[in-house]
Amino acid sequence: MRLRMKGMFGIIIIVAILLISSALYFKVIPRVEAQITTVFHEASNNVINVNTKVDNAGTIELNDIAVSILVTSGNQTYIDENFTQYKLSAGSEKEFKTFFYGDHYKIYMITITVAFTGDDSRYRKEFTYTAQDYMNIQYDETIKEWKL
Amino acid sequence: MLLNSHERRILGSITPIVVVSLLISVFFFPVVGGQSINFPSESDLGIHDEINDLMDEITFNRNSSLMLAETQMEIDKIAPYAVSKEHFFETEEGQDVAESAIVIPRSEAMVDTCLDTELADRRTVVDLILERPDEYFVYYKYDDQAPVWREGALFNLNLFDPFDPIALDWTFINVDNDPATGDAAGNDIAVRLKFEIRYLEITPASTTLIDIVLHGGLSMQTENLNPNAPDGDTVPLDIGVAKSLSFDDKDYIVMLQFGFFDRIPMHHSLSLLMNVTIANATVNLLESLLSGDFTGLSEDISNAISGPYIIEWGPSTTYTGYILHDSGFFEVPIVGPLFRQAIEAVLAAAGIDTGQGGRHPFEPLAEVDLMAAVCNVTSDESTGENHWKEVSWVAAHVDPDEDDSDGFLPGLGNLTLDTRSENTAFDGITWFYPEHDEGDNEVSDITADYFDAREGQATYVQLDIVDMPWYLKLRLVNNTEGDDVSSTLYYDASSRMTRVIFHEQDYTLYQAPGQDWPPPVTVATPFTELHIDIKDMPERLVLKGSFDSGGSPEADIGDGDFLTQFLNAIVGYFYKGFWGVGNTLRSISMRVFELPGGEGWVRLKMYNHDYASSYIGAAEFWYTGNRYIMVPEDRDGKNRGFMAFYNDYGSSVDVAVSGRLFGLSWLGASFGNDTHLEYRTRSGVGEQSFELLYCDPHDDTGAQQENASLTVWDLPRNLTLDIETTSFHVQASSGMIGDITFVSYFSGTYMMVNLTDIPNSVDVVQNSTLIELALPEPMGTVEFVIADDVPYMMDGAHVLLKREVVGGSVFDPEVETSISGRIYGLSNLRYEFGNRTSFSYNIGSSYPLYVSVDDELTETVAKAVINPLPANIELDIANLLEGNLINVPDVGEISDVTDFTRFLSAMASIGNEITQALSNVTQSTVDVLGDIGENDRFNYLTNKNLNIVASIQKGDVSGLEPTTWTHGVSMRREVVDGEEALDVKLYINGMPKVFDIITETLNETVDLQIDITQMDSAYDWILVDISGLMDKDIFLYINGIEGATNLNMDVNITSDPTPATGILQGDIVVNSSKPLGQLYLRMGSTNPIPSTLTVYLSNVPREGTFKYTITHDTDLDIEMSAPVQSMYYQLANMIEGEWYKLELMAVDLPTSFSLDVTANPEFDMDNLSPLQGFPTINLGSSGDTTDILLLLQGRVNGNRGDITVYAEDLPKGLDIWSKEEELNVKATDGKVKQALVRVENLPIRKEYQLDSLEIVASDVAHMKVSVNMRVSNLPIIRITDIDSGDVRIKMEHRLQIFGKERRAEVVFIDLAYGDGPIPSTGGLSRNEIAVDGSKNHIIFPEVVSTFMGTLLGG
Incomplete structure (x- = not known):
């Protein structure tokens, strides 16, 4: 029974440690962290959506967010859109939507460029993907920096 | 689906039984x-x-035996055959091309030998004074003996010698050196020059002065001294006198000569008569005149001379005393008794107070020669030898008309020049035989020669007149008012002249070293020749026009005593007067010819004496430097009128002009901004043709290089041409214009155009964008053939192109082309080439048209039958003629007679252009078939439902799928390595009476408008089976087309099936007079991607609107x-x-x-x-x-x-x-x-x-x-x-x-x-x-x- 109590206490201690750690990680330990999700989606009538979502998963507000979505195939450019001057507080997110009419059977090159300012630092990163074969493709990226 | 650790743990906790149960339950x-x-x-x-059933129906329909009978058998009727070339005139020399020969002026012995006489030295006024101004020379030539010159006696200056006028001044000549003939001394004739007064009017100007008007002049008199005359005459005999004179600051030798053939008249004279008016003269002057003492007189008579100037030949006048009577040759009116007495005293002192005066009896002559010459001498300074500087002579031979009743010339004749008006070169010139035989209208035939040489140029004129009337007058009236210059020339003759031939040659003289000048027998080329031959001149003729008839300057007779002035005046005024008449007439003629080049007008009318309309029987003319065209006078029983142009390279004339007209009775023309030409011919002239001929040999051989002829058959009696800047109107008074045939050989191309039964008017409108031909009613036939080598034609109405490659290289092939066509009943033709290039026509009736194209250059063989040809069609041919417009001669530029030269050569050059254009049309047509729908318009109107059967093959078709005859189109086309192969079979029965299709293409968008009225086919179906057209395959089948059907379609479609980015769009409106049956359409395309479109409708409603957009x-x-x-x-x-x-x-x-x-x-x-x-x-x-x-x-x-x-x-x-x-x-x-x-x-x-x-x-x-x-x-x-x-x-x-x-x-x-x-x-x-x-x-x-x-x- 004592052994069982010890076991239960131990479990509680471990859970408490995990909870505290999680709380420290998500809410207390300062960091800049942006999770970038891009979805390539083929709908009917030749519609192709390319949406990019920026999720401020860090503890520091992100300012002056700029997102660029470029979609090409061969020599042809289908989307070349820029979204600027956005701001995200910690824990918030923003989805940037674009679409074009295209041949679902073509291979598309997707270039996502994300830039923002967090804790007086400027972050910029470019991601390149190749979309083919499937009607729905999701790409996940993270930009993160500790601010201890 | 991935399982995480948590899921795995849950799954592991479920009992196997549950799992198995669930699995089995599934x-x-x-x-x-x-x-x-x-x-x-x-x-x-x-x-x-x-x-599938429809496909079976299509297969059955297109392969029926009836189909073959209506298609291939019709095509087999097309059979071109070679035809011979037409030659409406032969350009080889000796045939229709004549060559002018230089006519050497005949020798005038008196002129030729004069230079060797002392007279040649009498060439200054000073000499004349020193040598006696009244001196002259006598010339005679008997039969074929050498000419003889003798210094003549002095003038008989006493005008009224009552005693023995002959004794003082005659020159007696023993012509035959036979003392047995002639008078007692053996002299045969006596000759003299004498002053002669025919009229004297004395008017008192004051109590001491008188005004004297004298009509008289100089007379050359001949007396026959043979007591047995005329039987003992010494003939033929030329007898003349020569005298040195001066006028216009030059010294001249003047010669007068008579030639007698059958006999020498007893008393004959050649007189030059004029008027001399002396105002305020003294009686002493009159005394001097009457006494013959002229040398002391210094009266200036330079302004005293005036016309009319009369040349008279006939019996000499006689003077036996003073004659005073009221009429006749001598009349002396005296005003006032005292003055009369004074004058009578003067006359009495001169021994002139009584007696009779008059003319010797008229003497018949069978024929006679006259010659007058005016020559100017120059002297070689080094040798002192004399040479001619100017020679001008005129000689005439006069015969009695063969129909003359007595066979002799009238005893008296004169030629009178009237120059009263200051603003007119002459008022009139009259030829008059006052003593002609009653009833003899045409009294003589005249052959005259005129030679003039000066300053290295010479003119030689020959004039032949058959049936010269006893009276002929030319009268010139100046009608100028202000700036409107116009004159009228009247011709009035007592009878019609049978024939007048005027032949003039102008050439450059060549003086060989050591040869006297001028050397009339040595002619340097080039030379020009004008020849006019008129048959049957009318009695009256009026030429009126905007030409100047201004006066000509009078002779400058210089200074000197009265005698010198008087002698100079006589010759100078006569010479310049008659010479001026000739020049004036020539300038009027040239002005008439030059009018078309500028502005002005002219009218030529012909009358009889009763003023009934008359005519010129025929007129033939040529103006040439060497060769010219002269065709026979008749062809096929028709009088053959023509006007011809011979481009004689190397000649003195750019273009030799020749022509012939029959029965001209009226001619009117005006030139300026617009040109009006009108002519009328007499009735009864008979059927005549008129030809415009042109020949350009390009070398001296006369070889047939370029020539053209335009022949109007059955020329209408009256014809009017109005040529404006942009229009050309031809109007015949009645009936039809007739037939026109045009034949040309131009740059190796033969062209023949034949138009028959042209109605009475033709209108041509031409501007920078339009040519239109309009006729009031359909003409008979329009037929043409153009060929490089052998011309080909076909039976019936047709269009034929045959082109063979006969050599050259692949890049520059040598080809021989033949194009021909024939249509009937054309009444309107329109060719527009501005912003759009279109062609339209109208024909009166419908008939089959056969088309054959056999073109080795484009490897095209096409045969077609259109039955019937539409009566009206308007065709947009921008694509067909792109860059190859036919340059039609500009009718507005035809303002000159010689412009017809350019017109004919331009017409002939059309042959080449048509060849090129039609060749390109052939190519373009085939190209259009391969690229149809490029902004075209095609429409027509006809009163019948026409059938079209056509077979077209281009290139090597062996590799194509076979085409089959069908009602509709069967076409196969492929382009492999740039080489096109095309095979088309087309058959449409009962084409609509009205058809209008407009296509416009822009990128992938096609706009199509079709308007069909009364399509009525023997077939109720139509099939279009095409592959390779504009990178498309089309298979269209429609059935249920029964009876007359109207159909209107307006289609706008865009066809780009490219996935995602392409667009398929259509806006289709269909309107039909009745519902149609099934429709099956299959279209295949390779551009922009290989694709096919198939549409099937079980039935096509009467009306429908279809709109679709597919993106x-x-x-x-x-x-x-x-x-x-x-x-x-x-x-x-x-x-x-x-x-x-x-x-x-x-x-x-x-x-x-x-x-x-x-x-x-x-x-x-x-x-x-x-x-x-x-x-x-x-x-x-x-x-x-x-x-x-x-x-x-x-x-x-x-x-x-x-x-x-x-x-x-x-x-x-x-x-x-x-x-x-x-x-x-x-x-x-x-x-x-x-x-x-x-x-x-x-x-x-x-x-x-x-x-x-x-x-x-x-x-x-x-x-x-x-x-x-x-x-x-x-x-x-x-x-x-x-x-x-x-x-x-x-x-x-x-x-x-x-x-x-x-x-x-x-x-x-x-x-x-x-x-x-x-x-x-x-x-x-x-x-x-x-x-x-x-x-x-x-x-x-x-x-x-x-x-x-x-x-x-x-």
Whole structure:
């Protein structure tokens, strides 16, 4: 029974440690962290959506967010859109939507460029993907920096 | 689907029994299906069976034996044959081309020998004074003996010598040196020069002064001393006198000569008579005049001389004393008795107080010569030898007319020059035989020569007049008023002259070293010749026009004593006067010819004495430097009038002109901005042709290089030509203009144009953009042939092109071309070449037209029969003639007679241009066939339904699929390595009477307008079977075209089937007078991608409007006057070597039908509903029995998946739209009786791929469906607001588990419920859901069973 109590206490201690750690990680330990999700989606009538979502998963507000979505195939450019001057507080997110009419059977090159300012630092990163074969493709990226 | 550690632990805690039970249960769950429906295959709806039956009908129709009889057998009638070339004049020398020869002036012995006499030195006034101004020389030549010159006696200066006038001044000549003949001294004749007064008027100016008017002059008198005259005459004898004179500051030798042939008259004289008016003269002057003592007189008479100037030949006058009478040759009116007495005293002192005066009796002469010469001498300073500087002589031979009653010339004749008007060169010149025999109108024939040489140039004129009348007068009147210059020349003769030939040659003289000048027998080329030959001159002629008849300067007779002045005046005024008449007449003639080049007008009228209209029998003329054209006077029994131009290179004349006119009775012309020409010929002149001829030999051989002839057959009596800047009008007074034939050889090209039965007027309008020919009624035939070598023609109305490659290289082939054509009844022709190039015509009647093209250059063989040829057509030929406009001669530039030269050569050059243009038309036509629809317009109007049969082959057709005769078009075309092969067979029976088609093409858009009226064919079907046209294959078949049918179509279509980015758009309006039968259309294209479009309609309503737009959105609107029983539509694209298709079939298509499919680009990545982006679909219909079947391979338009849609009894309205996660389906005014939607081959995502989703429903009124993929990529489905029969959903799909793709076995749990939240029924199914359409449903996957089922069974 004592052994069982010890076991239960131990479990509680471990859970408490995990909870505290999680709380420290998500809410207390300062960091800049942006999770970038891009979805390539083929709908009917030749519609192709390319949406990019920026999720401020860090503890520091992100300012002056700029997102660029470029979609090409061969020599042809289908989307070349820029979204600027956005701001995200910690824990918030923003989805940037674009679409074009295209041949679902073509291979598309997707270039996502994300830039923002967090804790007086400027972050910029470019991601390149190749979309083919499937009607729905999701790409996940993270930009993160500790601010201890 | 991946399992995390937590899932694995849960799974591990479930007892194996549960697991096994669930697994086993999956495979034993019943399939709860709804009502099963019969899924239609591609051949369902019966449409493919209909199409197959139609294909059998087409095969049967196009291969019938009747078809062959109506096509190939007609084509076989086309058989070109070689024809001979027409030659309307022969250009070889000695045939219709004549060559002028230089006519050497005949020798005038008196002139030729004069230079060797002392007279040649009498060339200054000083000499004349020193040597006695009254001195002269006598010349005679007997038979063929040498000429003899003798210094003559002095003048008989005593005008009225009453004693022995002969004794003082005669020169006696023993012509034959025979003392036995002649007078007692052996002299045969006596000759002298004598002053002669014919009229004397003395008027007192004051008590001491008088005004004297004297009419008289100088006379050369000849006396026959033979007492036995005329029998003992010494003839032939030339007798003359010569005298040195001075005028115009030059010294001249003047010669007068008479030639006697049959006898020498007893008393004969040649007199030069004029008027001398001396004002305020003293009586002493009169005394001096009468006494003959002129030397002391210094009266200036330079202004005293005036006309008329009379040359008179005939019996000498006689003077036996003073004669005073009221009439006759001597009249001396005296005013006042005292003055009269004084004058009479003067006359008495001169011994002139009594006696008779008059003329010797008239003496008949059978023929006579006259010669007058005026020459100027120069002296070689080094040698002192004399040479001629100027020579001018005129000689005439006069014969009595052969019809003259007595065979002798009239005894007295004169030539009078009247110059009274200061502003006119002369008032009149009169030829008069006052003593002609009564009844003899034509009294003489005259042959005259005139030679003039000076300053290196010479003129030699020969004039022959047959039947010279006894009276002839030319009168010149100056009608000028202000700036309007005009004159009238009157010709008046006592009778018609039978013939007048005027022949003039002007040439440069060549003086050989040491040769006297001028050397009349040595002529340096070039020379020019003017020849006019008039037959049957009218009695009266009036030439009126805008020419100047201004005066000519009088001779300057210089200073000197009275005698010198008087002698100089006589010759100077006569010489310059008559010389001026000739020049004036010549200048008027030239002015008439020059008028067309500038501005002015002229009218020529002819009359009889009674002023009835008269005519010139015939006039022939040429103006040439060497060769000229002269054709025979008749052809085919017709008088042959012509005007010809011979481009004689190297000649002194740029273009030799020659011509002949018959029966001209009236001529009017005005020139300026506009040109008016009008002529009339006499009635009874007989049928005549008129030819415009042109020859350009290009070398000296006269070889046939370039020539042209335009022949008008049966020239109308009256014809008017009006030529304005942009128009040309020809009008015949009555009847028809006749036939016109044009033949030319130009730059090796032969061209013949034949026009027959031209009506009485022709209008040609020409400006910078238009040529139009208009006739009041159809002409007979228009026929032409143009050929480099052998001309070919065909029977009947036709167009023929035959071109053979005879040498050269591939890049520069040498070809021989023959083009011909013939049409009948042309009444209008229009050729417009401005912003648009169009061609139109109008013919009075319809007939078959045969077309043959055999072109080795373009490897084209085409034969066609159009039966009948449309009576009216307007054809836009911009593409056919692009860059190859035919340059038609500008009628507005024809303002000069010689402009016809350029017109003819330009006409001839048209042959080459037409050859080039038609050759290009051939090429372009074939190109158009291969590239039809490029901004063309083609229309025509006819009163009959025409049939067209045509066979066209180009290039090597052996590799093409064979064409077959069909009612319509069968065409095969391929381009391999740039080489085109084309094979066409065309047969259309009963083409519409009115046809108008307009096509405009811009990129992938074609605008087509077709207007067809009264198409009435023996066939109720038509087939267009084309491959390789504009990279397209077209197969169109329509039947049910029965009876006369009108059809109007307005089509605007854009065809770019490129997936995703292309567009298919159409706006089609069809209007027909009656409904048509089946329509089958299949179009194939390789541009921009290989694709085919197929349309089938079981019946074509009378009216219909079809609008569609297919991009990412689809918009379809159909309005028809009647339902269509069945319809088939197929679009197929070849992508990466594979064909993908869209097929749409419909039965019971209502009169009104619309379908809109609008893309929905909304997408939210956090929304897990797969219905996001579902398009909005709106369907509208006027009927509710339409069945449709859609078979779509998504790749055909760049979409994922393949879709099959079948719907039976579509309602009048059906709307499908999505809203957030919810899809709404709603039918209005009816239900969808049965429906099937099947979606296949959707790679939804890497973890889940839908191979097939099939939804079958019945009696669908409305429903709402939401789908959410919240459970491991598996759907949760809610169906609400449903009013439907049973709905069955069946899926085939794959899941990726543990990195391996597996066929999914999804177990669905279906909970059905009504209005409340508690489910009423429930059920399990695998990969298939069947729901009750009367209840709401929630359907979700059972995850565990799905996982296990997929893991174990997938």
